[in-house]
Amino acid sequence: MEKRPPPRAVLFDAYGTLFDVYSVALEAGQLFPGRGDALAQLWRDKQIEYTRLVSMSGPQHYRPFWEITREALLFSAEKLGLMLSPEAELRLLNAYRHLSVFPENHGVLQALKARGIPTGILSNGDPEMLAVTVKGAGLGGLLDHVLSVHPTRRYKTDPAAYQVGVDALGGPARELLFVSSNGWDAIGATWFGFTTLWVNRSGAPLERLGTAPHHTGSTLRDVLTLFP
Amino acid sequence: MEKRPPPRAVLFDAYGTLFDVYSVALEAGQLFPGRGDALAQLWRDKQIEYTRLVSMSGPQHYRPFWEITREALLFSAEKLGLMLSPEAELRLLNAYRHLSVFPENHGVLQALKARGIPTGILSNGDPEMLAVTVKGAGLGGLLDHVLSVHPTRRYKTDPAAYQVGVDALGGPARELLFVSSNGWDAIGATWFGFTTLWVNRSGAPLERLGTAPHHTGSTLRDVLTLFP
Structure with a gap:
């Protein structure tokens, strides 16, 4: 796989990735x-x-x-x-x-903020439920964007759903890092064109869809290794 | 739900419906x-x-x-x-x-044939695997059409996949009976516009997607009740 520069910004899946x-x-x-x-x-x-x-x-x-x-x-x-x-x-x-947040998440978001890297959520969740859950988890001040697929009336892995991230943060998609713990989401985002990190918390096998995410890790902390 | 006349033809899902x-x-x-x-x-x-x-x-x-x-x-x-x-x-x-065929299927297909009602398969399976399985099951002479979504490069429940049935048998879709044991398939076909029969072999709850198939039965024999 070709060498890519560090991404300009990071988009996180919400359910399963930030929230348990x-x-x-x-x-x-x-x-x-x-x-x-x-x-x-x-x-x-x-x-x-x-x-x-x-x-x-x-x-x-x-x-x-x-x-x-x-x-x-x-x-x-x-x-x-x-x-x-x-x-x-x-x-x-x-x-x-009021889902739990994985324990390392606050620290990772704080570290990205300290480095000046824009961050956001890109989620299937509709805006109201996302707002409640983000606020309840105390993540509000740590995220620059909370993006929902809702306006597109399409869910991931439809390309229209991922396009919401590009529309908000600017393209090209390959300069944005998309992070998901859902293997299918990481693959759909790779197909779309994002640079991708699969946070494989459970040690699941890679979905056999003919594509692999660009990076694989085991906790959200692995995001930071991509910003050396 | 409005009263509909007996359908002109019957399309069966293959995997789960004709084949176990x-x-x-x-x-x-x-x-x-x-x-x-x-x-x-x-x-x-x-x-x-x-x-x-x-x-x-x-x-x-x-x-x-x-x-x-x-x-x-x-x-x-x-x-x-x-x-x-x-x-x-x-x-x-x-x-x-070489999947098994549900035991009542031959009899139902023979009864439809005896009444002069056109029948077919409309399946996610690609043409080659469908041909092998249909032949192995001895259903070849009992089906007028073996239709695959393959040319559309879309799977059910994408409307393009169901449209294959209308293209082969003529519309409108509501004059065609689509039969599936997969609840999601029966609902997708209802959304598309077919008249639908869900053969709920396992007594599963109805999928909660805001739509119900037009008819529900428990074996393929229930198809015949729609041709009085």
Whole structure:
């Protein structure tokens, strides 16, 4: 792969990368003992699946990420045979609006800020839920941009979704570093043209889609190695 | 929902609807005792996931279904920590080319033929793998059309993929019955405009995407109830 100069700016995926989407398993396990992990996993899988189905089917089928997140929870509970009371639903959705932040993230964002490198989020999340979660996590002052695919009515990995980052930060895409813990997102962003870092927190195999991210790491700290 | 006249023709999804994609679990279980179901399930999930990712990302990323099926197998084995020898890979891919047919299918196709109703497959599968599987299953003489999304370089639920059926059988789409056991496929086809029957073999909950298929059944025999 060709040598690339250090990027001008960094765009982070939000869900799974800055925020731990499986942190809802704790709340889920209190509501449904022994089933918390299964519910958190299926909820996440369904949420992603629904973004893809509506995006592939055309912008007239777009629904905001928060709606999709709720529908995915309701489906998952039904599929697993869990009786989700209105109170339980509210508790879980509230947990999703207040996801945990991975422990190294604040330090990494602070270090990028100290070096004067512009940063942002580029997320499937709709603006309102992103705003709540970013604020709750105390990341507001550390990010220059909080960008949502929402105006495009398309979800990642549709190129229109990634283009939101270029429109906000200027091109070319290869001068922007896109960071995701979701292997499919890192690959979609590579296809789009970003320089990419896959933060493979779980040691997952590379998705076999004929493309690899430019860089791979294991925590968000690996972002800093790309700014020597 | 408005009353619709009996459809002019019937299009069937192939994988999961006519062919039992989980029939590979038997071979997988012989190769990896106790892990056959897990491998068959993840293999199928990854295969579908990859069709969506390449389709969303643009036609330049299209790869034929057979290639995607192989890559999904390799990923799934690695993810599950299963050592897949070249011989084991060949055995499993061969099993996928010779999937079981659900027991009622021959009878249903024969009954439609006896009534003079045109029938076809409309599948994500590429033409070569479809031809092998249809022939091996003895369905060749019972289907008027074996249609693949392949020429469009898009997978379901992209409207271009469903349009293949209208192009072959003539419109409007609402006069064609599309039959799928995959809930997401039945919903995508409903969005597209087909009259739809979801053959919910496993008693799964309806996907929460804001749309329901026009009809729901539990075996392929329910197709015949729509031709009174």
